[in-house]
Amino acid sequence: MPVPVSRLIAQTDMEFGMTSDTRIGPIALPDTRARRIIENLIEGSGVTLNGSQPWDIRVLHPDFFSRVLHQGTLGLGEAYMQGWWECERIDEMAYRLLRHGLGERAHTSSERLLYRLQSGFFNLQSKARAYIVGEAHYDLGNDLFERMLDPTMCYSCGYWKQAKNLHEAQVAKLDLAARKLNIEPGMKVLDIGCGWGSFAEHAARHYGAEVTGITISKEQASLARQRCEGLPVEILLEDYRDLEGRFDRIVSIGMFEHVGHRNYRTYFETVERLLDERGLFMLHSIGSNSSEISVDPWINKYIFPNGVLPSIQHIARASEGRLLMEDWQNFGADYDRTLMAWRDNFDAHWHEIAANYNDKTRRMFRYYLGVCAGAFRDRDIQLWQIVFSKGHPGRYDAPR
Structure with a gap:
């Protein structure tokens, strides 16, 4: 089982400086402020917003920034599945962001607390x-x-x-x-x-x-x-x-x-x-x-x-x-090459099975294979x- 781990962009509420006034709904922050926070987070990583490199993030939805800050890696992945952003080389994007230090900081405090409570009280693999x-x-x-x-x-x-x-x-x-x-x-x-x-x-x-x-x-x-x-x-x-x-x-x-x-x-x-x-x-x-x-x-x-x-x-x-x-x-290190080979196969043969699935499934697999390859590369x-x-x-x- 390739398990993958896409810890990429968001930080905890405290790190963001979020207050009760900013956490008022599913889109937590004004877009301009949210964008500034993300730009500061990825500065120096080699990944830019709407840049020309294949590992750059091309934002296609105005609520992308606030969603990622509010929902962490779950929001980042779901936003990709829904076409809110594009990136030609998700593997390189993930690798560069992880190498930049956006690893453990990428989960929101509520994400961590929820899983600890679940795994503490329940045997999730019974x-x-x-x-x-x-x-x-x-x-x-x-x-x-x-x-x-x-x-x-x-x-x-x-x-x-x-x-x-x-x-x-x-x-x-x-x-x-x-x-x-x-x-x-x-x-x-x-x-x-x-x-x-x-x-x-x-x-x-x-x-x-x-x-x-x-x-x-x-x-x-x-x-x-x-x-x-x-x-x-x-x-x-x-x-x-x-x-x-x-x-x-x-x-x-x-x-x-x-x-x-x-x-x-x-x-x-x-x-x-x-x-x-x-x-x-x-x-x-x-x-x-x-x-x-x-x-x-x-x-x-x-x-x-x-x-x-x-x-x-x-x-x-x-x-x-x-x-x-x-x-x-x-x-x-060999898992990086394995995952990239799987992605190449997936892309090359998707047209043969596209009628059996939807585009959300295609994007889900491309994201999964890419971020996991980046994590092993790092x-x-x-x-x-x-x-x-x-x-x-x-x-x-x-x-x-």
Whole structure:
């Protein structure tokens, strides 16, 4: 799951100097004052308003400035979806603004407070809520994802160390994971969050593994079964907490971002219970530089509901006493190239599926892919592959 994090322009009420007199409605400030505040915020970033560079913001609606100041990143993303502003290179815009320091300051105080209250009192990723993201995003339409992704249907970061294109990068990622797990013919492999079956197919076809894949998306499960037909692969529509059995190897690629901090310990307890004593587990996940529990409200509403990025500390604490960390690799910079390749595919093939969607969906995906690419370019978020064992005797050497 590419999770993206579009923390860009707005600041808190106190930073804006807003008073009860200025916060009187959905458009909080007079347009001229709001524009001055935004101009001051982005000054020196290389991004200008109505400039000529491809990363400049071209404002098309007079209420754009006040909306962004009042609604933060949610307002910024929604305004783009509604055509209130244009930018040819959203990725470069996001990168330059983040590099300029408009990261943590980009959320309003009400955004932060709301999520803290919600995540503090409720388990937003409980079993009862586990299928929400599948229905909202992954079930959007296989025709869309087939055109945006490469033939492997990997919806996670590719490995570009020697790759010349997206397909090579995704095959390299799948093979890297299989080699890190030392998969041998006949091994029973569990794929937690199997997506459209990319790793399950790869491990079964090229390594002779017997694979069980689980997903919370009906559309993913249907296509994964078709792709893996004739192979020793079983695809289940199931939550990871309900799994039973014993597996030689376990892999989870791009799923941990949906687990949620209240469930991290349960997740690792489940993996420990399912993993053979001499087994290996590889976790592939986007990671946060901070242990603060927060989400971008636009991403949370439109792309990955209830998603949250783990930190190094979150993973270490949840796995401590359960599994032994054998290897930790970061290739987050490769997600920038992956996202840009997805965007190029999306743009090139949109005309083939435009009749099935509306222009709001097109703009939503372009914005999502662009801001996420910018965040990875800035190293604001990371991509980790972590290998765990149960601490059996012997040396582990991770391939690269």
